[in-house]
Amino acid sequence: MRKFVKLLVAVAILTFGASMAHARDQIKIVGSSTVFPFSSYVAEEFGATTQFKSPVVESTGSGGGFKLFIQGAGMDTPDITNASRRMKTSEWEAAQAAGITEITEVLIGYDGIAVAQNISNPDFSITLAELALATMEMVPVDGKLVTNPYKTWDQINPALPKRKIVFYGPPTSSGTRDAFAEMVIGRFAKANGALYDAISPKGKGENYSAVRQDGAYVPAGENDNLIVQKLTKDMDAFGIFGYSFLGENTDRIKGAKINGVEATPKAIASGEYPISRSLFFYIKKAHLDKVPGMKEYLELFMSEKMIGTNGLLKRIGLVPLADDLRAKVQKDVLSYKNLTLEDLKK
Incomplete structure (x- = not known):
């Protein structure tokens, strides 16, 4: 599967480069499937309300987006990459080596990773530890680590139903997968x-x-809507994806409680919901004066109209930043503050 994902990213790099070999009159954005709905919404609004063309937004996964972004500073590379995790120090270093010496980091808000099921199922509530035991490769049994033997939920906890353990989730190229693995399995x-x-x-x-x-976790690609579709047909399955996709499909699916807490905007913003994370995008500053509309697009994205307490992106699932933090982010982004290695180590 990993070889297949790497092949897809390689093809994306070639395709992306070829498609951008001509004159650039559009902003090119790649990256996270979780940030994709928010980025696409701003892109459509930008195209409808300005004289500039709507940016082209591709959902490649956070990891795939970074690979495209750090290819170099040329106009055959993306201007912006979306991410549902922070840039790694290794990615920053690779970008510097490729001649991308100035990058601005943009924190747009928060998101929770939902664990959702078919709406017709009974409500489901598990602990973070039980979720880890259902998804991780090696688990402790009788004081030793063994390959995960659990096939049904009652084998993990007799109080849980005798229901097959099966998840549809993001692939290895996804920041959502990275975040889930860190916040659930890693903890x-x-x-x-x-x-x-x-x-x-x-x-x-x-x-x-x-x-x-072993087949209990099925990588389902970067299109989270496909996971939602699978849940409408598979009554045993759970899907793992960003909260926004849960919020958009409450007529078909519902979230499980984790540690007794539902995935809601309030619980995500406060950190009470245990699988909450920050959402980002990254700007290639070398392209700011070369691609028409980049500065104007960023001004729109950073506006209260979009990311404010009652902004339009909140309506489609983004959990806004606190007022003081949002004001600082807006100031830093619109002054195009350079991201440093020290910043990423904090």
Whole structure:
């Protein structure tokens, strides 16, 4: 599967480069499927309310977007990449080596990772640890780590239903997958560090994020709407995706409670919902004066109209930043503050 994803990204790089070899009169945006609905909404509004063409937005996954973004500073590369996780230090360093010396980071708001099921099913409530045990590759049994043996939920906790464990979730190229693995599997491994030390990259259970590969977790591509469609047909299955897709499909699916907390905008913003994360996009500053409309697009995206407390993006699932933080982000972005390696290490 990983080879297939790498092949898709390679094809995307070639296709993207070929499509941009001509004169550039449109902003080109790639990256996260979670940020895609918000970016697309702003792009459509931008095209409808200005003299500029609507930006072209592609859903490639956060990892795939970064790979395209850091190819270089030429006009055959994207101007902006969306991300449902923060840029890695290794990606920043690769960008610098490729001649992309100035990047601006944009925090647009928050999102929760929903664990959703068919709306016809009974309500479902599990702990974060039970979710980890259902999705991770190696689990503790009798004081030892073994390949995940759990096939039904009652095998994890007898109080849970005898229901087949099956998830449709994002692929390895997705920032949502990275965030889920870190916040669910990684937290469990760290809490049980003595067992996970030997197989964790940094020891003490840190950075262990292996998702099971026995068919219980099915990578379903970067189009989260396809996961929603699968849930309408598979009564056993759960889907893993950004909260916005849950919010848009409440007539067909509903979220599971995690640690007794529902995925709601309020619970996500406060951090009470345990699988909450920040959403970003990254600007290639070398393109600001070369691509028509880039500055104007960024001004629209950063406006109260879009990301404010009652902004339009809130209506489609974005959880807004607190007023003081949002004001700081707006100031930093519109002055095109440079992202540094030290920033990413904070």
